[in-house]
Amino acid sequence: MDITSYMPVKVVCGKGCVKANTSLFTSFGKTCLIVTGGNSAKKSGALRDVTEALEKENISYEVFDEITENPYTADCHRAGQKAREINADFIVGIGGGSPLDASKAVAIYAANPDLAPVDIYSMTHKNKPLPLVLVGTTSGTGSEVTGVSVLTNSDNSMKKSISGPDCYSKVSFCDYSYTLTVPYSVTVSTALDAFAHACEGYFSSTANSLSDVYAEKAFEMLSEAFAFFMNDKSLPDENMRETLYIASLYAGLCLNITGTCFPHTMGYILTEDFNIPHGRACAAFIPDFIKISYEFMPAKAQRMSGIMNTDCDTLCNMIEILADINITIPDEAFERYSHRWSDPLKNFSRTPGNFTSASAVEILKRYMS
Secondary structure (H helix, E strand, C coil), rough: CCCCCCCCCCEEECCCHHCCCCHHHHHCCEEEEEECCCHHHHHHHHHHHHHHHHHHCEEEEEEECCCCCCEEEHHHHHHHHHHCCCCCEEEEECCCCHHHHHHHHHHHHCCCCCCCHHHHHHHCCCCCCCCEEEECCCCCCCCCHHCCEEEECCCCEEEEECCCHHCCEEEECCHHHHHCCCHHHHHHHHHHHHHHHHHHHHHHHCCCHHHHHHHHHHHHHHHHHHHHHCCCCCCCCCCHHHHHHHHHHHHHHHHHHCCCCHHHHHHHHHHHHHHHHHHHHCCHHHHHHHHHHHHHHHHHHHHHHHHHCHHHHHHHHHHHHHHCCCCCCCCHHHHHHHHCCCCHHHHHHCCCCCCHHHHHHHHHHHHHH
């Protein structure tokens, strides 16, 4: 039994956890830059709670609220410059996956003034990033507990991840009540993202006994949520919101050990070229991934289905309905995608079976054109 893992984040979980633990901010300095998007941090109440906590502890701050969905390296780089201008001692990231992932990059850029926007992908910076505190407001990415950040390269608009010890927060505040204001469509998309993390991690060649425990807990919780989504188009109640948020953390803990497989890699193109939200974009390829897993890892696939009280066909159909993808990919795009995936990709090699760029293109042609 292998439980090899690394996750150095202090996770503070529960309703009202920011207000109850304001002293945790004081260990990182007297000035910070808050990194967030334009709306969710304010609407959820998370920004108010954080600023009140900082003021209570006499910590000065400024807010950089220009992070967009699928954050661009150039915007993160500008935020890093802003952090240096105010002599920030640490960064606080508030929001869903995009602001949290962006904050990880901002902490690196802030400590490395010679780093150009694109240079972050090499992860060869000299200085350690500024300390980072994260406050999540959606139930999807699990970025609060991972050493991964997905950024959009401002030079070519392509999504690519960075990862490693410098991408972890020092503290993550995990308060499900901040997700109560998330609209229905985003709630479903982020739940699909969490399921993709757990499912891809569960069948990855890098899975171990501990990641399996995390994935199975996520399956159990998300099964309840998916049944709700299939039968009711109303917003989840508070109990379901808490279930979704904790499920996303379990899925993130799984992902942090295993990494993802081909659905995430292929999902990037749907977001880049067709503006499909990340969770739904990844979920578009999860039915194919599940069927491949049933072929190459049948016992484990049956175990997943048992936990979710379903079978392969029913589960795949449910994911397809919730993802709701209806696009047409032009013929000329397939060569471009094939070329993009021509180099050996970790996400493909982790997939059960001998999955290649040709396999990916066949899936696109069969289901998307």
